[in-house]
Amino acid sequence: MVALDVADADAALALRDQMGDSVGWLKIGLRLFVAEGPQLVAAVRKTHKVFLDLKFHDIPNTVAQAVESAGRLGVEMVNVHAGGGMEMLTAAAQSGARFPGMKLIAVTVLTSDPMPAAEAAVVALERAKMARDAGLDGVVCSVHEVEAIKHACGADFITVTPGIRWGGQDQQDQKRVADPAGAIRAGSDYLVVGRPIIQAEDPHAAAMQAQAMMRSAVVL
């Protein structure tokens, strides 16, 4: 999943065209959605699956309604923040259930969170179990937590992992990072990559490089 963390529709659609069908999913997050809204989601959906990453975190009623609005946009994935608690997650799941083509995912502990990795592992696992019990389809977590979450929540419970860096790239604000091969070896279902691709001199080549590393880790 390539994160379209760019300022406007022109930049987003240029990047989308550069990626072509080499990438199946594009992620629309806060920056782009606040700037361009549902119209841009509709444009991107014409060619790619869309992960709408707005990390809803509010009272249960508000989050449930926001999930419903996301469902009406027809996106294939949307996320909420597990920090909102069990009642919020349950309300979100009830709303999400009306849109079977949309995966509902909970952010556990942000990959930029400065808490020590061992503590993040405990909190992420706890929140993943809560998300599963509430009926969500999976979580966003770092690669480091994937194995324990799959073990506790089941192989079908989706793990989406940002914080992907390789070849000595700058971690920037990310704290818990891993490379594309490591993410596949850990069992991650979807890798989210932003700046290492979108700020590369050649974004298409960077996406190809990440995918080659992913393939190198696939055991047939």
Ligand SMILES: O=C(O)c1cc(=O)[nH]c(=O)n1[C@@H]1O[C@H](COP(=O)(O)O)[C@@H](O)[C@H]1O
């Ligand atoms: O929900 C997310 O997508 C997300 C969760 C998280 O814990 N960490 C995280 O980095 N993300 C998003 O994943 C992308 C990572 O971007 P880069 O650090 O540029 O690769 C950004 O769009 C973040 O908003």
